[in-house]
Amino acid sequence: MTKQLDYPTIREIFRRFRAADPEPEGELEHVNAYTLVVAVALSAQATDVGVNRATRGLFAVADTPEKMLALGEEGVIEHIKTIGLYRNKAKNVIKLSRILVDDYGGEVPSSRAALQSLPGVGRKTANVVLNMWWRMPAQAVDTHIFRVGNRTGICPGRNVDMVERAIEDHIPAEYQRHAHHWLILHGRYTCKARKPACGTCLIRDLCQFEDKTL
Structure with missing residues (x-):
């Protein structure tokens, strides 16, 4: 399992995520x-x-x-x-x-x-x-977050419960509210399962993934 990144590195990762997308939103359409x-x-x-x-x-x-x-x-x-x-x-x-x-x-x-x-x-x-909806810092761990968390070292874990706890324990409080959206979107569009776009990744220099693409 990937080693857990240290606190200053995780803080810098989420600083970059927030700078690039201050108010990330889920992509499921709903009216209430x-x-x-x-x-x-x-x-x-x-x-x-x-x-x-x-x-x-x-x-x-x-x-x-x-x-x-x-x-x-x-x-x-x-x-x-x-x-x-x-x-x-x-x-x-x-x-x-x-x-x-x-x-x-x-x-x-x-x-x-x-x-x-x-x-x-x-x-x-x-x-x-x-x-x-209720704007609570709840962390919904899907396949994208599980992959990103383990690849990068942001929130590694052998199962979704461990990854959820790692997010809660290691990501600074100021980033908890949007953490799961930043991670999902990063996994969906950059840190993809088969062909990660490491060349355009915001956190390439901080990520622990050993098989980075060019």
């Missing part, structure tokens, strides 16, 4: 907390681009749990059938909508435990919602 929960739940094993393409039509007719229940499972399927695992996801969307209506008055809770109790919502999804 509810549509964000649905979009993130649908994004499992799917691309943000594919989810956005499917949810534009869905959210135009169902942007609240009440409207989603009125649309029904088959109606949801018609909108999201281009997304992987769409049948199971449609079932979860209807189930979580029912719980939100029955138990939370149609509102999305701001508690990680409450969010994780919803069908199809795991810790990563809950953390995305807490971060993007």
